[in-house]
Amino acid sequence: MNAGKIISFEGKRSGEQGVVLRPGYHGTINACRQLLVKFLPQRMDALFERLDDVLYTQADKAGIDHNQTAYFESMRVLRREREQIQSTFNKGVLGRFDRFWTHGPAAVSRHTLEGSYNSDELGLVESDELEEGLAITGMVSKGNNTYYRDLYALDERFSYLLHGVSMGKEGNPLAPAALCGAFEQAITTLEVTLAVKLVIYKQFEKELIGHLGAFYDQANATLAKAGILPGIKPTMRRNAPYQTSSTASSGYSPAADSATYAPGENPEMQAEVFATLQQLLLQRRPESLAAPTGNVHYVESVNLLSALSVLQHQGNIAEAANAPVMDARSMRAALLKMPQIGQAASGRMAIGRVDEDTIDVISMLFEFILDDPGLSDPMRALLARLQIPMLKVAILDKSFFSRKDHPARRLLNVMAQAAIGWTEESGRSGDGLYARIESAVNRILAKFDDDLALFDELYEQFAAFLEREQRGAHVAEERATQVTQGKEALVEAKRHVADEIGRCLSNYGDVPDVVQNLVRDGWNDVLLLIYLRKGRESDEWSDAVNLMERLVWSVMPKPSHSERQELLRSIPELLKGLRAGLSGISYNQHKMNRAFKGLQARHLACLRGGRALDETLTQQADEEEHIDEVGEVMEEIVLESADAHSAPIVSEPDAFDAQATKLALGTWLELNEEDGAVIRAKLSWRSNISGSCLFVNRRGMKVAEVTRQGLGAWLRSGKAVLLPEISVPLMDRALNSLVETLNSPGSKKPGGGKEP
Structure with missing residues (x-):
């Protein structure tokens, strides 16, 4: 451990700025x-x-x-x-x-x-x-x-x-x-x-x-x-004895209630998060909110809860869905005016330090909720109405701050998580998400007094609703993904088939039209079907490609006797394979017969040592083919890109392109349309082939399909904005933000003031 080491004041490393110690010390x-x-x-x-x-x-x-x-x-x-x-x-x-x-x-x-x-x-x-x-x-x-x-x-x-x-x-x-x-x-x-x-x-x-x-x-x-x-x-007395947790108290103790929800946990550990927040608040609290002096009577917590219940009930009657969150100073002022608080015979009334700290923390947490980009404005306003009930919960049970599975905290988290995909276009009426959350909020405002079991009941009901809704959304999302994957696979298959046909035809130079037409019009679909069903590594694919190769070879000049003999032996098997393959795709029978007649004529010419044909026969066959070519043409499916095609592609990838490439599945975006509409969409699927991205809404329905470059353009222009990661619950994000705020110089002080 180098216990006896004597400090060396020499040898500073190169590039580091040292200090100078006064000599003699x-x-x-x-x-x-x-x-x-x-x-x-x-x-x-x-x-x-x-x-x-x-x-x-x-x-x-x-x-x-x-x-x-x-x-x-x-x-x-x-x-x-x-x-x-x-x-x-x-x-x-x-x-x-x-x-x-x-x-x-x-x-x-x-x-x-x-x-x-x-x-x-x-x-x-x-x-x-x-x-x-x-x-x-x-x-x-x-x-x-x-x-x-x-x-x-x-x-x-x-x-x-x-x-x-x-x-x-x-x-x-x-x-x-x-x-x-x-x-x-x-x-x-x-x-x-x-x-x-x-x-x-x-x-x-x-x-x-x-x-x-x-x-x-x-x-x-x-x-x-x-x-x-x-x-x-x-200048004052010696420091007070060190305490590992706050001993200030006014009314309810969280330790007694905590066992109801977390048997076996240490009550000190449950209150530790709140005690830490109290210490941070103490460092940031303005002098104007220091402990009052003189003849002061502190409000009993039971009376404080009674006054909060009256405010809660009044807010429910007024349906103040658009009312802002009350800051801590306004909350304290409103409470001290309530008759339930009581009046001091002499001196003045004040709220105890623990309850006052609780008001500060809950007010700051709900300020975060109102600023959370993960929630749309109507949802923020709706959840903000829970400020007073959650304040009552925190006064009753300080483990609200430390226990992730606390009933009230769990309900608030699950409602906020479900709301991330909701926008005004989703509607508020009926049995939808907004109506469900509004119903739960109204019931809390009307019924919650001090029984935390209400939050368990509402959580179970809301979770059951959410499970039913998510099952339907999952089915719809799977369908949208399968359709998109199918389109992607078809485009990829067509590209590979076209490459294979192009390679084959280019190897033989001047291929007769009858064979080119047969390959491009008929055998193209045979290859496409095999590619989609069996894949490029299958024996069926190899056999079909080899048959196409033999077909093209069969109509090329055969100057040597051995080549003509080989052609003669292979024609029956070749025609049999062609007929079987074309029948498998229900190829037009009339076009097949005409093509086989053309092949027969060219095979005869090759067997005679060349491939010259009577000009009249050639012209007649071509005219018949042109007249009857009214068959079914497979629709060309092109991946939709939802404005991505119009977006300029930057020559060098930038940070937005990198962000688009690394965007995790399940990430939510807010899309701002040109007509002012706001859509929330989740990244459901990304192609491993082209990088194209499929976005769905909270019901699993397709919202947009965009290329990777197009997504980068959306992020660059501000059309798409990333929403917070929903795997981190709302209360965790709020507590995180609160600690960050209390640690930041120049941050907002508890009580409504700002640092000078």
Whole structure:
């Protein structure tokens, strides 16, 4: 672990910008490093000892099932990997500390929470990784809030040592962000379930982040003793004890209700997402919304729920489908005016911190819903009416934020997922999707009080409707795909047959018209049918091509006696094969007889040593063929391209062409037509041959068929706009966006304000 290492302040790599340390303080910095070398192993030992107990307890609670097995297996994995994890973590932390003194804060930030949970990249992570990202973000936020005075002193002293270099947001190598980043990297390849990983992060938070106070005291004391800004002293009392979850409470506790939906889960883990959101809100909340002072009476949660029920009922009566989502400030103001809140005998009424945070989070989530491009305007407005019911759900049960299978969250997700393909042209009346969602929303507004079972009931009903609808859509989509595939296969087959015929005829030069006509008009369809039914690799295809070759050869001059003898022997079999093949495609009998007469004359000429014919016979045969050529002509089918043919093809593929090529099946597009109509279409099928794409609507009916180049032109011009990936549920996308917003500088503050 290089525990006794003395920091080298030399040897910066080429191209990296270094920093200059004030002379005379090398010993002081190494003294701080020794504190770190002593602190890390102690806390990591405590972490692993505690983890063993916690995982055993979780396994005992899980009972005899696969969850218990997972916990026991995780215990074995952790015991096996413990040394490697500790070594990687210790080296990571000490490496950050050492790089800081040679390359400054940028070297720490660059290696902190890599990959990671910053504002620019958080929106790109998969939904299954959201919990892990929130766990890390929560640890960092709570650590920063708890130790902000110590961190301020360390930042100032480290800055002084580097001649005033600014620490930045994550530049301190001893800050929670650096420690959490090193730990995240140390367990990134650990093969355990997400639930176990969250338990590990929880214990890391308790055993290491929760014990940083004493370490920071020692580090600051060491620096102050060395004369580095000894005047920095706390202006307030010592930091409050570190807490791993919010202890503020006002009314209902989520832990009691959570067991109804997730038996065996740790209530602390269920509330962890909300606790993390609270920490992020605390950092962003304007000073005007700080905890009120003076004689304040806090609203009981039961009274708050009663007031929300009145607002919910009023919204249902007014049918405020087009009403905007209420921001948190407006919601609080409206609630405090409600008689159900009650009046204080003295002082004023205020909403408790936990309920106020819940209002903030739900308001921001529904603002995301109103901005979600995956929903059309009518659907956004319809789902936005669920803001108050979902707020009540979140007040009743904080696991709403962490449990993907929460009844209310599940219903909201499935309705939003179904709505992605709906547009106004689909209609609102009857038993369609809009009417179903509207009915569910109205029932929630009218009936929901505090019984979460209503959401289970509505989910089952809506899921049954959706399953019936999707079965019909699947059948229609399969038919559309089969038709398109058939057309594609026919075009490809015609191309191959034409190539084969062209090759055969070109090999013999001047082929008589009677044979050319027979091959192009009759044998062409024989080859086409075999190609479609049996394929180019079949024996039937080879036999048909060989027969065509023998046919053309048979009418060419035969100067040698041996060739004429060979022709004489092959004619019966040749004519038999031709007749069988043409009969198989129901070739016109009159045209077949005339063609065979022409062949007979030419064969006779070849058997005489040439192929010259009486001019009158030739002219007569050609005239008869011209007169009777009124048969069936197969319709030429050309792939429709829906404006793609008119779109210019760029000489060099660009990013839009690449996007069109890589577009995954199941992706939804919004198509803006020239007449102003908006159509939503899903990529159902792409040809492996031509790259042509088939798009269908939510009922499985064909909407458009376009070439790959045409699709690129649509994306380039804005006619086609990609919609969000529906595999990521609406609530997951909303939570992701919320964390990104709260992490972003200059983002909208909770309570309706904006950063100055």
